[in-house]
Amino acid sequence: MIEYRSIRVALLGAGSVGSQVARLLLEHGDELAQRIGARLELVGVAVRDVDARRDVELPRELLTTDAETLILGADVVIELMGGIEPARTLVLQAIGSGADVVTGNKALIAAHGPELFAAAEQVGAQLSYEAAVGGAIPIIRPLRDSLAGDRVERILGIVNGTTNFILDRMDTTGASLEDALATATELGYAEADPTADIGGYDAAQKAAILASLAFHTNVPIEDVHREGITQVSAEQVESARKAGYVVKLLAICERIADAASGEEGVSARVYPALVPRSHPLAAVHGANNAVFVEAAAAGPLMFYGAGAGGVQTASAVLGDLVAIARRHVIGGPGTAESTHAALPVLPIDRITTRYAITLEVADEPGVLATIAHVFADHGVSVEQLEQTVDEVSGRATLVIGTHEASEGALAQTVAALAASPVVVSVASVLRVEGAQ
Ligand SMILES: NC(=O)C1=CN([C@@H]2O[C@H](COP(=O)(O)OP(=O)(O)OC[C@H]3O[C@@H](n4cnc5c(N)ncnc54)[C@H](O)[C@@H]3O)[C@@H](O)[C@H]2O)C=CC1
Numbered sequence: 001m002i003e004y005r006s007i008r009v010a011l012l013g014a015g016s017v018g019s020q021v022a023r024l025l026l027e028h029g030d031e032l033a034q035r036i037g038a039r040l041e042l043v044g045v046a047v048r049d050v051d052a053r054r055d056v057e058l059p060r061e062l063l064t065t066d067a068e069t070l071i072l073g074a075d076v077v078i079e080l081m082g083g084i085e086p087a088r089t090l091v092l093q094a095i096g097s098g099a100d101v102v103t104g105n106k107a108l109i110a111a112h113g114p115e116l117f118a119a120a121e122q123v124g125a126q127l128s129y130e131a132a133v134g135g136a137i138p139i140i141r142p143l144r145d146s147l148a149g150d151r152v153e154r155i156l157g158i159v160n161g162t163t164n165f166i167l168d169r170m171d172t173t174g175a176s177l178e179d180a181l182a183t184a185t186e187l188g189y190a191e192a193d194p195t196a197d198i199g200g201y202d203a204a205q206k207a208a209i210l211a212s213l214a215f216h217t218n219v220p221i222e223d224v225h226r227e228g229i230t231q232v233s234a235e236q237v238e239s240a241r242k243a244g245y246v247v248k249l250l251a252i253c254e255r256i257a258d259a260a261s262g263e264e265g266v267s268a269r270v271y272p273a274l275v276p277r278s279h280p281l282a283a284v285h286g287a288n289n290a291v292f293v294e295a296a297a298a299g300p301l302m303f304y305g306a307g308a309g310g311v312q313t314a315s316a317v318l319g320d321l322v323a324i325a326r327r328h329v330i331g332g333p334g335t336a337e338s339t340h341a342a343l344p345v346l347p348i349d350r351i352t353t354r355y356a357i358t359l360e361v362a363d364e365p366g367v368l369a370t371i372a373h374v375f376a377d378h379g380v381s382v383e384q385l386e387q388t389v390d391e392v393s394g395r396a397t398l399v400i401g402t403h404e405a406s407e408g409a410l411a412q413t414v415a416a417l418a419a420s421p422v423v424v425s426v427a428s429v430l431r432v433e434g435a436q
């Protein structure tokens with residue numbers, strides 16, 4: 001029997017993810033020790049209430065309500081409490097006391113990443129957060145390590161399981177958003193307050209993290225353009241389906257070169273978009289996540305799997321922990337975040353993409369010409385137009401697909417269409433992403 005040295009691990013939070021991390025650590029201690037060359041010793045678990053009922057029974061002697069004392073003397077601290085405070089203060093205290101930190105807290109990394117990474121770099125500590133984006137899916141380490149020699153051009157991600165479940169259900173069963181959300185809540189995917197999911201806040205935090213990593217630039221959460229799925233209707237999903245598209249909530253991170261100056265910037269944004277059914281992201285069903293990365297040398301890559309779930313997410317936490325423990329065995333400082341490129345983060349009106357606009361119009365002569373003029377007047381080029389006429393109401397529905405246009409030009413076009421006497425209503429405006 002080999003006598004391994006111990007690496008002292010403190011766990012903060014024993015909820016869905018934390019309790020599974022504790023279980024895996026306790027159950028697989030021997031095997032992990034052989035992989036690492038040192039034993040991971042779980043020295044304590046900080047909880048709110050030691051007597052609370054948990055899905056996973058943990059040895060009572062490990063439980064404490066005193067997180068601050070638990071941190072002292074730990075080699076690695078795992079933060080799985082969620083939220084900003086006290087998580088931020090405890091992570092800073094852990095780093096200050098010489099510990100490495102693993103967290104799954106995307107809200108914390110998106111809002112306070114630079115402060116936490118700077119604190120870690122100052123003392124040579126490692127701050128790892130694979131669980132923060134895409135749950136179990138390896139995406140942080142591939143971006144940070146595997147693609148470190150490449151140049152990431154674009155990321156299209158389905159990074160929120162709840163909204164993907166809702167949109168998928170609307171697409172496959174014709175359910176309304178409200179009914180699909182109720183099912184997501186019943187199945188335990190949605191948060192108790194699902195605003196973070198359906199409002200796109202959770203996806204925006206993940207977009208900020210992905211863009212920062214991919215473009216070696218600090219992308220603050222405030223600079224991520226965010227639109228949720230609350231306005232997506234069953235009609236939009238249905239007409240997308242008929243036209244060969246699916247509606248997905250996308251987190252998009254993109255390098256953009258200014259057309260005039262050639263200067264480079266980055267965009268990070270979250271919105272529901274039409275994705276062609278032939279695109280790999282269209283095949284991401286249920287609560288799954290996928291991150292589609294386009295890199296200059298590697299080409300397109302897709303990372304797919306369980307974006308949430310206690311035990312699934314615990315896998316990512318354990319991966320970070322093992323990597324840190326192996327470094328402890330070898331020695332040396334942690335890897336600092338790379339933000340050397342410091343590219344400007346561009347506002348939404350600097351991006352260009354394609355759009356699908358649905359208009360209700362009067363079925364009269366000259367209407368098409370008037371509409372075509374509105375597009376031409378604002379420099380937006382129409383790629384395709386389909387008309388269906390309701391003989392009873394005498395109204396026509398026009399679905400207009402554009403070539404790439406700027407957000408600014410498109411917004412002006414839509415305003416002019418809404419004001420036009422031949423337009424009864426602008427029924428839908430959706431961006432189109434991932435089309436060739
Ligand atoms: N559940 C999931 O599928 C995923 C979760 N995450 C992230 O992982 C982290 C943990 O998530 P979950 O386990 O789902 O949350 P959870 O709500 O199930 O667990 C958090 C636990 O921390 C405890 N806690 C909160 N404040 C505390 C304090 N001051 N002292 C001691 N205990 C405290 C709570 O009582 C709760 O038991 C969050 O940051 C979340 O965003 C990331 C990816 C997926």
Ligand SMILES: N[C@@H](CC=O)C(=O)O
Nearest residue numbers: 159160161162307308
């Ligand atoms: N609420 C999130 C959980 C994981 O981050 C989701 O639905 O994806």
Ligand code: NA
Nearest residue numbers: 130133135137
């Ligand atoms: Na991950």
